[in-house]
Amino acid sequence: MAGREGPRPGGRSARVQASVHAAVQALMTRMERAAITIPAIAAEAGVTPSTIYRRWGDIQELLADVAVERLKPDMVPIDTGNGGNDLLAWAEQYAEEMSSKPGREMIRDVLASQDGSGAYQCCNFTRQQIEVIAARAQLRGEGFPDVDSIMDRVVSPIMYRILFGEAPDAAHVARLVAGAMELVSPARASVDEPA
């Protein structure tokens, strides 16, 4: 990702980056996304446009950079005392946040950037949240599915529907979580095949 952690983190570069990021977020509250231009951001940030062009290249990269930062989770998944419930609570909140207009815009911004590292980072943010839930479950001695399986069975369908169709409702999210948790304690299981 462009513009992240330059070689001189304490100085002017950092100030400019912070100021530009803040300007983007400020403009986003004031106007629609499509109307935001680099000259406008530069003016808001008190910076010359060529600075932004040289550091980020184009507006997609800049918006992706800002979106990744905003998508960074700011708290630990709530602890309900049970892995399955933790996952359900987390997934409900995740689906809601990502379905919101700002959420969808941030995802779109991240995916629109040329270099895929922003998307990869976001995926890792999510994965880390789930790892926290999984680790807690393991500490309690509960069974809990692979993190990869959670990504496949819970996160992916939520994201797919947000991106390609209609946002999933609470019932659907619950069904997804149940389907994932079946991997560790199948609803109806025995020692051998019936056929």
Added chain:
Amino acid sequence: MAGREGPRPGGRSARVQASVHAAVQALMTRMERAAITIPAIAAEAGVTPSTIYRRWGDIQELLADVAVERLKPDMVPIDTGNGGNDLLAWAEQYAEEMSSKPGREMIRDVLASQDGSGAYQCCNFTRQQIEVIAARAQLRGEGFPDVDSIMDRVVSPIMYRILFGEAPDAAHVARLVAGAMELVSPARASVDEPA
């Protein structure tokens, strides 16, 4: 989606649309995506830039329009004589096509457009392919999962990994298909819970 099926489908509008679409595809074979501009497309298409601006608004909408057209499936899923195998064959091909550079670019183009109808259409293309497989399975008297379940358990994880991480390999796709097919014939099932 802008520019699709105008009110005068037989005339000049249609010719311009075809010519512009062809120009976009031609330029894509000659230069990298980021370098394609509307004036360049207009020149290639033998059209004035303002025509494109007025019909599509901006390059994202135009590229999305072209991408949707290219993502339209051009053949029926192959018939292996068995629903599960049909699904596996289809999913492998889908994963491969969508993981390719042109595939990823088309998906990105579709998702980047303002109006979400392109993404919705693409989702429907996929759904329809799966419906064909499901209908054949039903005709044969086989059990086959809900199309929605296939979207959740097979399509979504493939797409998520392509968009946010690394492309899924064949083994992973096979695992996803197996996980989906378990919905109809669980690998290990009985009449009641063990606990």
Added chain:
DNA sequence: TCATAAACGCAAATTATTTGCTTTTGTGAC
């Protein structure tokens, strides 16, 4: 065949982007 309106072409005006050069400002050597 004619009236109509949608879509296009053209060109001028505006706005965004690129680029060469200068100045500022952190950083590390001394």
Added chain:
DNA sequence: GTCACAAAAGCAAATAATTTGCGTTTATGA
């Protein structure tokens, strides 16, 4: 601390893209 250096920013001119007003072409349906 001071100085030399290089990275990043500012400025302004040049280039390129976008918007817009207006005249012209061309499907469509009466």
